[in-house]
């Protein structure tokens with residue numbers, strides 16, 4: 591099955607993971623959840639030790655001193671404000687097709703919502719590679735007219751490169767946290783199936799009891815996500831039977847692990863269910879960078895964990911492409 595024109599299959603969890611396990615809400619955690627902040631300026635071994643703790647517990651953490659200037663982050667958000675303020679027909683002229691590149695309108699990119707409703711967001715995808723191969727997510731990026739949005743493409747390419755550099759540094763820490771050489775993942779990520787997206791959450795307030803979400807509960811499909819948000823809260827993660835807020839923190843990005851890291855580490859590092867619930871009637875913008883390995887990379891958990899089988903994920907050696915088809919069948 592090929593991807594739909596929106597990105598639903600790219601970030602939606604299999605149906606059995608869309609809802610928190612029944613009966614676990616009574617297990618309130620005694621200690622308030624701490625999502626750790628990992629200082630990227632510290633020596634890698636110290637950062638990797640902190641990261642190991644985060645990856646085995648929440649699968650989410652903040653990164654500070656990440657090297658991306660606030661000026662660049664604000665410039666790309668300013669471009670997105672202008673883009674999403676264009677007339678709907680101008681945006682729809684760039685509507686994403688099979689390649690998943692371009693615009694998807696409000697309600698299109700819905701995770702499997704229990705009420706059958708679409709997510710209250712619109713978005714736009716830009717990939718870091720272009721290819722004419724007839725494969726999911728392959729294709730050519732689309733861009734708004736330079737005369738309409740001056741500097742848009744240049745800003746986005748700069749933002750992609752800056753976020754990619756952060757993601758690659760996190761990948762080195764993941765390798766070290768697995769007691770592997772820091773560059774262990776390098777040859778599996780030298781042609782990554784990676785993209786940036788901007789998500790514009792529309793003004794209305796969300797209500798989980800009515801199935802109205804910014805983004806419904808899902809896990810990310812790829813290896814890891816590096817997320818910049820504006821200062822409007824909304825992101826929640828599902829840990830110890832509870833939905834817990836992960837608020838914006840000045841000068842940091844939020845990083846979470848995706849299903850490929852879960853698979854690659856035999857379930858040791860977690861890909862955690864998350865969603866966006868915006869309580870107030872105000873807009874919200876976020877710009878995730880999604881890192882996935884080379885399309886033909888082999889994901890061998892036995893090699894990565896240097897361990898004998900521990901779970902039902904063990905001994906699975908699947909490429910990124912096969913992982914895609916596993917998810918889209920779910």
Ligand SMILES: O=C(O)CCC(=O)C(=O)O
Nearest residue numbers: 601789805825866876878
């Ligand atoms: O906007 C956010 O805070 C999270 C977005 C997200 O989870 C996603 O796009 O996969």
Ligand SMILES: [Fe+2]
Nearest residue numbers: 601809810864
């Ligand atoms: Fe996500």
